[in-house]
Each structure stands twice: as C-alpha cells, then as structure tokens.
Amino acid sequence: MIGNFPYIAVIIFIGLGIYTLIFKRNLIKIAIGICLIENGVNLFLITLGFRKGAVAPIYTQAPSGQAMVLPTPQALTLTSIVIGVATTALILSMVMMIYKHYGTIEVNEVRRLRG
Amino acid sequence: MNLSNHTPILILAVPLLAAFLIPIIGKINKKATGIFATLVLGLSLIFTIILAVKILSVGPQIYVFGAKSPFLTLPSGLKFPIRIMFQVDAMGIFMGLITALVSFLGAIYSLAFINKNNGVDNYYSLLLLLTVSMFGMEFTGDIFNFFVFLEIASMASVSLICYRGTDLGEPVEAGFKYMVVSSISALMVLFAVGIFYGEYDVLNIAAIASVMKHSQLDKIALGILVSVLAMKAGAVPVHMWTPDAYSEAPAPITMILVVASQASLYAMFRVVFSLYNITLNTLAVGWIIIIFGLLSMFIGVTMAIIQKDIKRLMAYHAISQTGYMLLGVGVGLAVLANPTALQRYGITAMEGGIFHIMNHAMYKGLLFLTAGALFFRTGTRNLDKMGGLAHYMKYTTIFFIIGAAAIAGLPPFNGFASKILIYESVYKFNPLLSIIAMVVSILTLASFVKVFHSAFLGPKLPQFKEVKEVPRSMVLAMAVLSCIIIFFGLFPDLIVKNLVHPAVMSLIEQFKYTNTVLGGM
Numbered sequence: 001m002i003g004n005f006p007y008i009a010v011i012i013f014i015g016l017g018i019y020t021l022i023f024k025r026n027l028i029k030i031a032i033g034i035c036l037i038e039n040g041v042n043l044f045l046i047t048l049g050f051r052k053g054a055v056a057p058i059y060t061q062a063p064s065g066q067a068m069v070l071p072t073p074q075a076l077t078l079t080s081i082v083i084g085v086a087t088t089a090l091i092l093s094m095v096m097m098i099y100k101h102y103g104t105i106e107v108n109e110v111r112r113l114r115g
Numbered sequence: 116m117n118l119s120n121h122t123p124i125l126i127l128a129v130p131l132l133a134a135f136l137i138p139i140i141g142k143i144n145k146k147a148t149g150i151f152a153t154l155v156l157g158l159s160l161i162f163t164i165i166l167a168v169k170i171l172s173v174g175p176q177i178y179v180f181g182a183k184s185p186f187l188t189l190p191s192g193l194k195f196p197i198r199i200m201f202q203v204d205a206m207g208i209f210m211g212l213i214t215a216l217v218s219f220l221g222a223i224y225s226l227a228f229i230n231k232n233n234g235v236d237n238y239y240s241l242l243l244l245l246t247v248s249m250f251g252m253e254f255t256g257d258i259f260n261f262f263v264f265l266e267i268a269s270m271a272s273v274s275l276i277c278y279r280g281t282d283l284g285e286p287v288e289a290g291f292k293y294m295v296v297s298s299i300s301a302l303m304v305l306f307a308v309g310i311f312y313g314e315y316d317v318l319n320i321a322a323i324a325s326v327m328k329h330s331q332l333d334k335i336a337l338g339i340l341v342s343v344l345a346m347k348a349g350a351v352p353v354h355m356w357t358p359d360a361y362s363e364a365p366a367p368i369t370m371i372l373v374v375a376s377q378a379s380l381y382a383m384f385r386v387v388f389s390l391y392n393i394t395l396n397t398l399a400v401g402w403i404i405i406i407f408g409l410l411s412m413f414i415g416v417t418m419a420i421i422q423k424d425i426k427r428l429m430a431y432h433a434i435s436q437t438g439y440m441l442l443g444v445g446v447g448l449a450v451l452a453n454p455t456a457l458q459r460y461g462i463t464a465m466e467g468g469i470f471h472i473m474n475h476a477m478y479k480g481l482l483f484l485t486a487g488a489l490f491f492r493t494g495t496r497n498l499d500k501m502g503g504l505a506h507y508m509k510y511t512t513i514f515f516i517i518g519a520a521a522i523a524g525l526p527p528f529n530g531f532a533s534k535i536l537i538y539e540s541v542y543k544f545n546p547l548l549s550i551i552a553m554v555v556s557i558l559t560l561a562s563f564v565k566v567f568h569s570a571f572l573g574p575k576l577p578q579f580k581e582v583k584e585v586p587r588s589m590v591l592a593m594a595v596l597s598c599i600i601i602f603f604g605l606f607p608d609l610i611v612k613n614l615v616h617p618a619v620m621s622l623i624e625q626f627k628y629t630n631t632v633l634g635g636m
Binding site: 014021027030034037038041044045048072073076079080083086087090091094095097098101102110111112113 | 259270277280284287290291295299301302312318362
C-alpha cells in the first residue's frame, strides 16, 4: 500500500492541474495548471522505474549483484523536463504579449475572437 | 556510403540543420533566407519522392540510428528492440508526400506574402522546424519520439500563429489557446507512453503491438490517445482552438497547420490500426470515431455558414472536412473484424477517408491561399467589406472557383473523387450516415457560393481601385495546387491504386507493420 503513494500523488497533481485549467480565470494560473500536469506525468514516469532498495543505474560504479532502478524512464523524464521548460517559457511570454495588447490577463476580458 | 539508404533521415536532417543556419544567413541578407528555405524544402521534397518510389516498389523501410538492427542482443542471447528508429511504410510516406509538397508550396507563397522587414529569418526557421516535426511524427517507429516531435510541432506552430503578435493582440490570443490545447494533449500522450512502458518494457510501436494484451490499462491508454489526438486534429467536441488558430495565422502557415492537424489524425489511425488493431472491440471504437466524424461534419458546416470572416469560415470547413476522414476510416474500423464486409465496402470506405486527407490538404490549402491573397491586397478578411474583386484579381478568382468546387465535391475536381468513394461505401454500411454526408456537402457548396458572391461579384468598389493581382510567387503556388486538384479529379484511379490502396492495406494488415521490425526475431 505504501508503495502506491507516488501514484496517488500523480493523480492529485494531474487532477489539480485539470481543475486549475477549467475553473481558474487567470492566464498565469492556467500556465501553472499546465506545469502541475507536467509534474504529475514526470512523477509517474519516474515512479514506474523505481525499485525498492535499488541503486542509481551507473553501470561501472554499482556493486555487483545489486539491483538498479530502471534508467530509461529517467532519460524520458529528463527529455520531458527540458521540453516542459521550453513550453512554460513560451506560454509565459505569450501571457506577457497578451497583457501588452489587452491590458489584462483575465480570461473573461481576453475575448476578441468569438463566433 | 550509399546515400539512398539514408533517405529517411536526410528528409528530416537537411531542413533541421537549415533551420538553425537561417538566423546566420539572416545576419547577412534577410531576403536570402526565404529563397534558401524554399530550396531546402524542395530538396526535402525530392528525397521524399525518392523514398516513396522505393517504399512502393520494395516495401516498408526501417532506419535505425547508430546501428544495423533495432535489437540489442544480450550475452545470454535475449534480444530487445530498444534502438531509436524510423519506420516508414506506405501510410507514413503518403502523409510524408503531403507534408513535403504543402510545406514547399507554403515557402514559395511566403516569398512574396511575408514582406515585413524584421523577423523574416525567424519565420523561415520556424517553418522548417514545423516541417521537420511533421515528418518526424509521420516516420517515427518509437512512441516516445512521437511525443517529442508532437511537442516540437506545437511549439513551432504556436510561434508561427503568433507571428503577427508584435502589432496585434488577436494572434497571441489564438496562439495561447492552441498552446494550452497542444501541451495538454502532448502531456497526455506522454502519460499513455508511461502506461505502455510500465506494462511492456518497450517503446517501439511494433514491439508494443506484438505483445498487446488489451488489458484494462491498455483500454485507458487507448481512450487517452484517441481523445487527445482527436483534439489535436480539431474534431468537434474540442474544436474551439481551430477557427481561432487558422484564421489568425498567416495564410501559408494556415495551409501547413491543416497538414499538422492531419499528422495528428494520422497518429490516431496509427494507434488504432497498427497498435491495437483486431484486439479492440472494433465495432464500438469504430462507432465512436464515426460519431466524432458526424458531429465534426455537421457542427463544422453549420457554424461555417454564419461566419463573416473569410478565413474563419474556411477554418470551420476544415473541421467539417476532417469529419469525412473520420467517417470513412471509422467505417473501415467498425467492420475490421468482419472479413466479408471489409472486402465488400470497408476497404473502399477507408480508401475514401485516406484519399480525402490528401485532397483536403490540396484544396483547403488552395482556399486558404486565395483568402491570404485577398487579405494581402485588400487588408481585410471581412466579407461584408469586400466586393467586386473579380474585376481586379482574375487569377485568384479562377483559383478560388477551383478550390470551392473541389471542397463542395463537384465532379471534375478531386473532392468529388474521394467523397464518392465515401458515399458509396458508407451507404452499404448505414444509409443514414451517407445521407448526412451528402447534406453536409450541399451546405458546404451553399456557404462557398455566399463567399464567392460577396467577395468577387458585384460592381467595382471605389476603395479597391488600387487593388491588382498578387505577386508572381503567390500565383505560382496557387497554380500548382490547382493543377494538382484537377489532375487528381481527372485521374483518381491512378492515385487510389498506386498511393492510397497500399496506404490502407498497411494500416489494415497489422502483421506487416510488426514484421518489418520483428521479422528477424
């Protein structure tokens, strides 16, 4: 049971992220919501590769016979974190540009495109 | 070194390197960047055609990075397909041809269309990156790589949608919506990748397909993948980003964005057919896709009729046309488990759906380009403010008529060729669906008659006295697309037999896809 805690945390992260996206009206908070989902997914990947009592997967330095955690999900997560930084930077720069043109970052007032 | 073995990677590598060279070239001469990007995309188109000829004559190709075989053999003799690889089959190269052609024409059109002084080099750099990411999504044989290319595609396309954002607020608003949608969908794809990896310990699509158990977790992954990829493709329940993004992007980018959405659609078909195939409850999933398709068709076209902004109207038609593809392929999926029905009408329905992808890319691209030409000369997208433009822009008028007739499915043009395939085969599956498809087609014609009437017909208006025909590079891009539309309309058999049928068969016959990689196991 205690081993499943990370998965519960994943669900809480992603659920909170989706809640923020749907119910919050501030563009910065929407950006934070996306970050929350991203963290949840990254935690999910890392948890998948975890083994209890295992060491870091550095092949040349591990004591022989010792179990190692799975390296692939860590590589995937690193890639995903790098992409996430770029996404967040892009979203925040767009929020800045929206503020420059509209003078507000409330979703209700940023509504020139409709119909 | 035999260069022809490396075509799959050259198609991506050349534009990718050029994308990062362009800012340097831009330091010396801004004008040269456009010509350079066009040449690079032309080179990439040539490589794609070479690869297409090879695939259609020899069979699917795999390209493994840094090794001969996709497998890693352990000392104990166990083999694991762990290498990163491209796997290009007839369906992948079909999408690749569309991507190469459309981005090449988009670059030609941009030569005259993008005439702002600052940021031209950024524009072409991002255009090349977008093309590379679409090729990647279509060629990759590794599901994690698919996620990476999906993210590159969304970042490049969002930046391009916001290209006019330095002066205006609306493009940034549209870009923000698209960014939220695409980052959620990419993250959910990554979540599904995690599920697959946790269950099967492999990331290779063919390897996952060969050990697919269709457990409860797989069903969750299927639900996530189908819904988020439909969202990226602009199918109806989550179509709200499409009209904004398509109407605010520069016209050549809109044309390429249509293909980028279709790359997501391709990925959805790949997931359903190559990853799951017969292990699914095909009837239920097929009907879900058909209902997505029907909703997209109907809501798309009814929303289009009331629009006043020409590009927004065409964007709603893009949603509506996506519905046809979903309908055709959905019918094929629904009868996948039933060999007699599959032979009788399932394959034809899928041929219609897949052929429609190509036709839609061509005629919707042409229509967006004509809308861009109108905007280029008149400075407005509002149909109420236009009128009498046929007096000044003769070529554009002809191209618009060709595009409008093709999208409405009138006989000598390519829209008719794929729609008739869909109507006939879907009628045998369920007559009602076919009738709805025809009604939607009539409504499409109605709304394009409205556009034609209010933009082109009527007396000469005083405020458009200065308007003249658009520059040569824009006319050239539109002319090439018109020629392709007419050619496809006159000889549909040639295309269906040589390109579309192999693509459909490579989707249906899952074992071919898996055997290409796992054959040596």
